[in-house]
Amino acid sequence: MSALESFSAGFKAGSGALAGADAPWLAALRQRAFDRFQQEGWPVAKQESWHHTSLAVLDQQDFALRGEARVAAEKIQALRDGEAGHWLVFVDGRYTPQLSDVGALPAGVQIQAVSQVLRDHPERLEAYFGSEADGASTAALNLALADDGICIRVARGEQVELPIHAVFVSASRQAASFSRNIVVLEGGAQATLIEHYVGDGAGVSLSSTVLRAVLAADARLVHLKLQQEDEQAFHLGESDIAQEQGSNYVSHSMSFGARLARNDIVTHFNGEHCETLLNGLYYVDGKRHVDHHTWIDHARPYGVSREYYRGILADTARGVFAGRILVAPGSDGTDAVQRSDSLLLSRMARADARPELEIYADDVKCAHGATVGQIDETSLFYLRSRGLDAEHARSILIYAFAAQAIERIADESLRRRVTRAVRGLLPGKELLGGMA
Incomplete structure (x- = not known):
């Protein structure tokens, strides 16, 4: 059975058991998302944004939608390494309260598992859960099957001093997990989110994850995604950020695991004076493959963006970077820099870089560049x-x-x-x- 067939059978048999299935808006949304995925299938190479990344090997796998493995508390303690913070742990896509430690929260700060919110107050997520038209067909599949993840809401002016850790452990072989993480920062709020993806001997597994974040005026989100899954794992991740006036989004995407990893990062400047930093680093060896696709939408004037990605490639590994900066008409005062640098440690390693500027305004300062080379x-x-x-x-x-x-x-x-x-x-x- 192919992965597509596995997910089709799993959705038909188990969609009614997903958290929030009793909410009419969510049941209809999941059905529309799954219909889109069935119609389009996996992204293919003839699609420009997937030209360098094939999911054919992924589709050859037969996945179960839920694993049953347990993770020792000692492993989580080793990951924490004594670091303070608010910790939520998910094993094979399921929130695991006995391994989590949310801790005391400031007034006006809510940190919960998405499954809890969908069970108790699903209406609170309706405006943030997304649409079946968002992203690639892989995001539609995530929308159809995801019923857990971390949900963060920070009230106006509040600051979460300690980092918020969302740890996703792949522990069962041939298991697929689907998480949808939601962050809502009201005006002037600040928070740091660490998404940490690790393997626990699962071997072949799939992590499908989507982050949806809404940053109100003058809010600030620091987002670190640290990916350290097993060498035979597959990782499909998307981040979709909406920024209002004066907000600041900082992304650090660190990809150090999985046989195939794809990360799509999109941020929309919906107000003036928005700022963003997209910083990425990846290391791939063997026959592994890492793909980063980014899009910074300068839709309003006076936005500032900085984008830097670095890749280290050994053996016959392959790295892909495709970055697009769009400066819309009327977005005067835009200041954007984009750069990709790749270091090849062998003659058989390959790096593909495609930085792209699309500018429809005159009074802007934009630059982009890419290098691919060996040790000097x-x-x-x-x-x-x-x-x-x-x-x-x-x-x-x-x-x-x-x-x-x-x-x-x-x-x-x-x-x-x-x-x-x-x-x-x-x-x-x-x-x-x-x-x-």
Whole structure:
């Protein structure tokens, strides 16, 4: 049975058991979304935005919609590593309260599992759950099957001082999980969300995840997505951000796991003076494949966007970056920078970069660029002339390339977490032990 057939059978048999199934608006929305997915199927290479990424291998898998594995509390404690915060843990797509620790919340701050909200007050999510027309057909499949995830709402002017952690553990073999995360920040509110995707020996699994965030005027969201799934896993992720006047969205997309990972990030400037930073880093080896697609919609004047993606590729791995910045008519004062840099560690590794500017306003400042190359021999010679052996010098240069992305993470605890993940993956990692 193919993945498409698995999901078709699972939706027909189990849609009535999904959280919120009794809400007429949600049942109708899920049906429309599933109808779209059945009509379109998986995205194919003839679609421009999927030209470099094939889901044929994914469709050859036979997935179960819910796993039954358990995760030891010690694993979650190791992930936490003593870090303070508000923690919600999901195992194979299901909220697991016994592994979670939401903690005390400030007045005006709500942090819940989506399944809880859909069970008790589904009407509160109707305006934020999305439409069957959003994104690719993969997002429509997510909409049809997702009934859990993290739901965050922060009242006007409130600041959540500690980071909010949403940990998604893939623990069952051949299990597919569908999560839909929702963040609503009212005027002037601030929060930090960490989405952490990890494997627990699941092998072949699928994580389908969609983040929908609404940032009111002057709100600020820092969003770190750290992906560390098993080597045979599949990951399909989308982030859809709506920004109102003066809001600030900071995204750090760190992709270090999965056989195939696709991340789509879209942010819409619906008011003047919006700001966004899209910062990405990925490492792929073996035959793994990572694809980042971004779209920054400068729909209003005086928006500022910065976009930097870095990839490290070894063996026969492949990395894809396609970034689009759209400056709409009348969006004067736009200031946008987009850059993609890829480091190839072998002759068989491949990086595809397609930065794109589409400008319909005159008074703007925009720039974009991309590089694909290997380790600089001059820098390597310089380090070796200072007494380092070839392997040590090479490891330092690879880490220095990654560090430029890590340094853009302003929060020290988040930066430390990503640094540990990067150093544990890079070639020559045992030689990097003394580096910060």
